[in-house]
Amino acid sequence: MLVSQPGDAAYERATRVFNLIAPVEPAAAAEVRTVDDVRAALAHARREGLAVRVMATGHASATAGPMPGALLLRTLPDGPVDLDLEARRVRIPAGTPWGDVVAVTAPHGLAAPHGSSPGVGAVGYLLRGGLSFYGRHTGLAANSVRAVELVTADGEHRRLDPETDPEAFWAVRGGGGGLGVVTAVEVDLFPAARVITGAAFWPAAHADRLFKQWRQWTADAPDTVTTALRVMNLPDLPQIPEALRAGPVLGIDGVVLSPTAGDLPLARAQAGELLGPLRAIAEPVFDTWHEGGPEDVPATHMDPADPAPVHGDHLLLGDLDDEGGRRFTRIIGERRDSPLVTTELRQLGGAFGRPDPAGGALSHLPAGFAYVAAGVPFGAVTHESIVDTLAAARGALTPWDTGLTTPTLVETREQPQGILAPDAIAAVDRVRARLDPDGVFRQDIARNSSNRT
Helix, strand or coil: CCCECCCCHHHHHHCCCCECCCCCCCCEEEEECCHHHHHHHHHHHHHHCCEEEEECCCCCHHHCCCCCCEEEEEECCCCCCEEECCCCEEEEECCCEHHHHHHHHHHHCEECCCCCCCCCEHHHHHHCCCCCCCHHHHCCHHHHEEEEEEECCCCCEEEECCCCCHHHHHHHCCCCCCCCEEEEEEEECEECCEEEEEEEEEEHHHHHHHHHHHHHHHHCCCCCEEEEEEEECCCCCCCCCHHHCCCCEEEEEEEEEECCHHHHHHHHHHHHHHHHHHHHHCCCCEECCEEECHHHHHHCCCCCCCCECCEEEEEEECCCCHHHHHHHHHHHCCCCCCCCCEEEEEECCHHHHCCCCCCCCCCCCCCCEEEEEEECCECCECHHHHHHHHHHHHHHCHHHECCCCCCCCCCCCCCCCCCCCHHHHHHHHHHHHHHCCCCCCHHHCCCCCCCCC
């Protein structure tokens, strides 16, 4: 374990982020792979009087906040993903991206409740809640975590599970961090013999009718289907399919899960009930929906693989009516000159909305849809125009805003955010006080997740 300083090549590696508008600038940084690496880093931080911050793939840097007087630990995998077929469980080392997990589980017809991007780190996603394309079937991804391994401020390597430390195991799942350096998690898998997955896009001129049809379908959608609706204004770049850069498009993507081969006829029927009426409104200009295996799901949302400067926003919305749909499609994303690359509604409900008795501090989302919007400064699109449009969009959606957010989708530390009730925040704080009485990880607590921040 080598502690590096600003200007060192190792420092540059350890502080890489995915969102280029949100660089991190700690006093020092180190890449850690093993428990001994973490212990050595904590000892260094104590000697130098530094707070300790933790980061893996750097996707959440915009919510991390400043890092003055801090040692940043970038967790890297200390080994491969370990699959226990008999237990139908997987152990994921910290720093492992979701693509590596899917590569291990999919050949066995199993899946974890992973995110939409294969490059996102699995551990941070899981412990911050996690909205999966399987989520209406499985619930928040954090509910599938069965054990957490972490090094606490005193250098002790602990295993948190329902038997060894139920209070800390509850707090680490969705409680906002600040408990230690997580080195690995164990996650339950579920059967995913086949899936029907993909994305279809139409010209935004059909947005009102498509949105109304999709919203009506979501009211009674089966829990084995999870979808998202997006209005996209994509730049004219050669790596983007031509049909998607001719003007604003509305897309609907998602996953229809067939847990066993015997469930496939029902999955096909469910996919038909979703897509048939939409395709009847207008022919898609681009359509990738197909039958495949769970290895196909990480490509469904077509998330960018390379870092970029992104301004974004997020809300949890209640049930949208026709007026909400009109505001979403027209005010936010139908203009060709909109500075927003994407405005999205992720379908919630189903198991997302049901409290899990065995879940952690965050076990469900009492909302109908998750709204996410983002813009990238490019060509004539400026930072200011994106920020102004995001603010206008937030105002337009105020009547449906629940006032809540989900941690994995919050885009900046300054945005209104919150999901934990006051009693839950107080309970997590009590666990932090026990595991980190000196506040070594005090800077690493998510905003609005502690009475001490």
